[in-house]
Amino acid sequence: MRKNIIAGNWKMNKTVEEAVELANAIKLELADCKDVDVVLCPPFTALKAVSDVISETLINVGSQNMSSEDEGAYTGEISHTMLKELFVRYVILGHSERREYYKETDFWINKKVKKALDKNLRPILCVGEKLEDREAGSTESVVEVQVREGLKDIPVSAYTELVIAYEPVWAIGTGKTATSEQAQEVHAFIRSIVKDMVGAEAADAVRIQYGGSMKPGNAPELLAQPDIDGGLIGGAALDATSFAGIVKAGM
Numbered sequence: 703m704r705k706n707i708i709a710g711n712w713k714m715n716k717t718v719e720e721a722v723e724l725a726n727a728i729k730l731e732l733a734d735c736k737d738v739d740v741v742l743c744p745p746f747t748a749l750k751a752v753s754d755v756i757s758e759t760l761i762n763v764g765s766q767n768m769s770s771e772d773e774g775a776y777t778g779e780i781s782h783t784m785l786k787e788l789f790v791r792y793v794i795l796g797h798s799e800r801r802e803y804y805k806e807t808d809f810w811i812n813k814k815v816k817k818a819l820d821k822n823l824r825p826i827l828c829v830g831e832k833l834e835d836r837e838a839g840s841t842e843s844v845v846e847v848q849v850r851e852g853l854k855d856i857p858v859s860a861y862t863e864l865v866i867a868y869e870p871v872w873a874i875g876t877g878k879t880a881t882s883e884q885a886q887e888v889h890a891f892i893r894s895i896v897k898d899m900v901g902a903e904a905a906d907a908v909r910i911q912y913g914g915s916m917k918p919g920n921a922p923e924l925l926a927q928p929d930i931d932g933g934l935i936g937g938a939a940l941d942a943t944s945f946a947g948i949v950k951a952g953m
């Protein structure tokens with residue numbers, strides 16, 4: 703049985719003060735949540751403050767990116783050591799906004815996934831097709847390349863740690879959610895790719911989140927699908943009540 707994992711991707715929102723307020727409100731609702739893994743991913747500047755707020759709870763902290771390098775002359779980058787010092791457990795990698803606006807490629811994303819695993823951080827690898835891909839009937843081929851390249855040379859033992867997030871780009875921040883059937887279809891497809899890559903046991907164990915306009919209203923149906931093991935939440939994660947509502951739907 704896979705445990706649902708619900709992560710809030712706060713993106714470039716929340717000053718430290720605002721982040722503390724939001725984390726405190728989420729803590730009131732979810733401090734003892736055992737049935738679902740809960741992860742808060744604030745911007746780098748608020749990681750320390752959010753870690754402090756949730757330190758005595760079962761809530762985890764994640765970052766929204768990480769350097770593929772250990773240290774040195776990489777202006778503007780943040781390393782695994784710096785993240786772990788702030789009690790970060792998860793790292794979102796290859797989000798579509800980073801692929802699109804910062805030209806991150808599968809090659810670099812794979813380097814980051816490997817580095818994260820090597821340093822005992824849990825990657826959340828994001829994959830997903832754009833609207834034009836879906837309309838051209840290439841959803842599966844696009845997602846397959848992202849999964850195969852992003853997880854290239856990852857040992858089979860890591861599949862219990864890493865998380866895949868299927869996020870159709872056309873559903874992110876648009877209010878358009880994939881229907882639960884559309885999402886389930888791609889999730890099952892991703893699981894079949896993992897099976898082909900590393901075998902049935904790892905494919906059964908790996909958790910695959912859905913992301914893209916997930917809200918308390920549509921979460922129960924999405925999370926009821928056999929291959930959907932949680933959510934990566936953007937907009938609705940900025941409000942404690944809606945985020946908690948989604949987590950509760952996953953219990």
Ligand code: PGA
Pocket residue numbers: 711869873874875876877913914915916934935936937938
């Ligand atoms: P959204 O974002 O929930 O606002 O669509 C999801 C994401 O980008 O991770």
